Amino acid sequence: MDTSVQIYETRQQQLIRTGKAVPRFLQGVYPFAGRGVFDAVPLHDELRYIVPKDRTAELIYFRAGNLSDDILYLSVTANDIPVRYFPIGPKSDIHVPLAIVENHPAGTKIEITIAAPRGLTGTIVVDTGLLEIESGV
Numbered sequence: 001m002d003t004s005v006q007i008y009e010t011r012q013q014q015l016i017r018t019g020k021a022v023p024r025f026l027q028g029v030y031p032f033a034g035r036g037v038f039d040a041v042p043l044h045d046e047l048r049y050i051v052p053k054d055r056t057a058e059l060i061y062f063r064a065g066n067l068s069d070d071i072l073y074l075s076v077t078a079n080d081i082p083v084r085y086f087p088i089g090p091k092s093d094i095h096v097p098l099a100i101v102e103n104h105p106a107g108t109k110i111e112i113t114i115a116a117p118r119g120l121t122g123t124i125v126v127d128t129g130l131l132e133i134e135s136g137v
Contacts, residue, residue, distance in 0.1 A: 021137070023131060024049060025128065030123065032122060037073075042113050044112075048110070048111045049111070051105065051110070055134060058130065059076060059104075064086060064127070066088040068122025070120050071117075073116075078104055082113070088124075105135075
């Protein structure tokens with residue numbers, strides 16, 4: 001009888017276990033005021049991350065909840081260029097584990113922006129997971 005046990009771990013788990021990567025999070029609960037669906041603006045200064053020297057970063061997952069009465073969208077930007085869009089319905093939430101993950105080099109500014117219908121106010125809950133990895137790994 002074979003009693004051997006095979007243990008499988010994801011790339012992320014292996015990088016964290018070996019100390020080659022550290023999880024980072026952009027998260028919180030924030031009020032907003034819509035300026036128009038074509039006018040995405042930074043949601044909050046706390047939702048900005050700059051990849052440190054000698055590191056790269058990957059966006060691993062994105063969760064958010066919209067407590068307002070209308071649809072809006074959040075976007076993740078890299079150096080002010082949108083790289084992901086996340087539409088969220090009224091009084092709804094999303095959870096997206098990302099299957100395609102881009103590697104962002106040192107110095108990249110990653111930020112969460114919001115666009116909502118003009119005059120719409122409300123509250124948004126954000127939980128974004130990044131993996132900060134040693135360069136060259």
